[in-house]
Amino acid sequence: MEEIHLIFARNLKAIREKEKLSLEKVSQLCGVSKTMIGQIERGESSPTLTTIWKIATGLKVSFTALIHQPQSETEVVLKKDIPVLSEDNGKYRVYPNFPFQEDSRFEIYTIEIDQGGQLSAEGHKEGTEEFITVFAGELMICVNDHNYTLKSGDSIRFKADRPHDYRNAGDTLTKLGMTIYYPNER
Amino acid sequence: MEEIHLIFARNLKAIREKEKLSLEKVSQLCGVSKTMIGQIERGESSPTLTTIWKIATGLKVSFTALIHQPQSETEVVLKKDIPVLSEDNGKYRVYPNFPFQEDSRFEIYTIEIDQGGQLSAEGHKEGTEEFITVFAGELMICVNDHNYTLKSGDSIRFKADRPHDYRNAGDTLTKLGMTIYYPNER
DNA sequence: GTTATTTGTACGTTATATCGTCCTAAATAA
DNA sequence: TTATTTAGGACGATATAACGTACAAATAAC
Numbered sequence: 001m002e003e004i005h006l007i008f009a010r011n012l013k014a015i016r017e018k019e020k021l022s023l024e025k026v027s028q029l030c031g032v033s034k035t036m037i038g039q040i041e042r043g044e045s046s047p048t049l050t051t052i053w054k055i056a057t058g059l060k061v062s063f064t065a066l067i068h069q070p071q072s073e074t075e076v077v078l079k080k081d082i083p084v085l086s087e088d089n090g091k092y093r094v095y096p097n098f099p100f101q102e103d104s105r106f107e108i109y110t111i112e113i114d115q116g117g118q119l120s121a122e123g124h125k126e127g128t129e130e131f132i133t134v135f136a137g138e139l140m141i142c143v144n145d146h147n148y149t150l151k152s153g154d155s156i157r158f159k160a161d162r163p164h165d166y167r168n169a170g171d172t173l174t175k176l177g178m179t180i181y182y183p184n185e186r
Numbered sequence: 187m188e189e190i191h192l193i194f195a196r197n198l199k200a201i202r203e204k205e206k207l208s209l210e211k212v213s214q215l216c217g218v219s220k221t222m223i224g225q226i227e228r229g230e231s232s233p234t235l236t237t238i239w240k241i242a243t244g245l246k247v248s249f250t251a252l253i254h255q256p257q258s259e260t261e262v263v264l265k266k267d268i269p270v271l272s273e274d275n276g277k278y279r280v281y282p283n284f285p286f287q288e289d290s291r292f293e294i295y296t297i298e299i300d301q302g303g304q305l306s307a308e309g310h311k312e313g314t315e316e317f318i319t320v321f322a323g324e325l326m327i328c329v330n331d332h333n334y335t336l337k338s339g340d341s342i343r344f345k346a347d348r349p350h351d352y353r354n355a356g357d358t359l360t361k362l363g364m365t366i367y368y369p370n371e372r
Numbered sequence: 373g374t375t376a377t378t379t380g381t382a383c384g385t386t387a388t389a390t391c392g393t394c395c396t397a398a399a400t401a402a
Numbered sequence: 403t404t405a406t407t408t409a410g411g412a413c414g415a416t417a418t419a420a421c422g423t424a425c426a427a428a429t430a431a432c
Contacts, residue, residue, distance in 0.1 A: 003236070033392075034391095038411065047390095048419075049191050050191055052235060060368040063253060067235075067249060099243060182246040219422075220380085220422095221420075231419060231420085232419080234388085
């Protein structure tokens with residue numbers, strides 16, 4: 001996922017050029033210094049909410065138009081580029097492959113659990129569901145006071161808005177894919 | 187119009203309380219310091235775009251949900267509270283009564299022009315239209331190389347995406363109401 | 373009632389967003 | 403060409419966003 005301020009940068013510049021405005025002109029229209037507009041466009045600055053508002057209002061464009069990412073056809077995410085999150089002294093590792101996005105409303109993780117590794121999660125937001133598939137090793141998962149043991153190829157889906165925990169009770173590395181779905185509010 | 191960071195503040199706090207989360211919890215979910223979350227909620231801080239993104243993503247709420255202003259039934263704007271914009275050495279004064287909003291897509295001004303006062307405006311964004319009504323005095327307006335003289339009670343509408351200018355050629359103060367409409371992009 | 377734990381705020385420090393001025397290169401005019 | 407404007411970026415100063423720690427009040431545990 002491209003950094004949000006770079007998306008903003010590109011959108012702002014595109015709008016400015018489409019309207020054939022100079023930095024100076026945009027500066028006047030928005031009440032934001034020319035320098036700042038320039039820095040934002042170059043992705044050197046992550047503007048403040050009030051600045052964002054001034055720009056949107058000054059340019060008469062929607063807030064959304066400035067932060068919208070035109071979905072590219074294809075996006076490749078290499079494991080080596082994903083910032084890994086560690087729990088349980090590094091025995092439980094989370095790789096966020098695809099972060100949450102408000103349109104799709106789910107996120108996708110890969111998780112590795114070393115022998116004996118474990119994680120207890122409190123419930124997520126109400127309505128949340130998890131979809132897990134095991135790709136290697138064995139997974140013991142406890143939710144609603146039920147224990148389930150899954151082996152490679154097995155899957156489970158459950159309401160994740162309550163406490164639950166994952167454990168590798170086997171004797172090899174466990175790998176699994178996890179998709180978390182957050183239904184729309186209201 | 188309430189300041190944007192106060193709207194954000196209220197929305198954030200409302201969401202947090204609805205989910206029954208502590209500042210600490212929100213901090214963890216979003217990767218933003220507890221202190222910062224607190225300051226934002228109290229309206230003491232105007233968060234950075236990256237911080238806004240972290241909050242939206244961490245809370246799994248839309249960007250829009252955070253900046254949405256539930257339109258109140260009624261809003262009173264007193265002239266004395268409007269920051270006046272002066273041109274032509276103070277002889278041309280602009281009062282922004284209602285600023286641009288992306289849903290309604292227009293803004294409403296009141297303008298006062300002293301005797302002899304004048305303003306030349308370059309064209310606004312393409313498609314823009316102006317709706318003017320004179321409430322006192324006399325207005326001379328030039329657009330598309332045409333001159334129009336309006337007296338109290340008269341109105342004019344014209345495409346404002348080209349240069350135009352206003353002038354008080356009479357001998358009393360001119361007052362007028364102006365609505366500028368910016369059609370949706372595309 | 374006392375002790376812990378949790379929750380929100382105050383404070384001091386650092387990072388950085390924002391502004392104004394100056395500078396360089398390109399575009400336009402003379 | 404030379405002069406003049408314009409457009410974008412560099413630099414230094416200031417305001418403030420963001421962080422970590424410490425504190426006070428409230429809540430929970432005993």
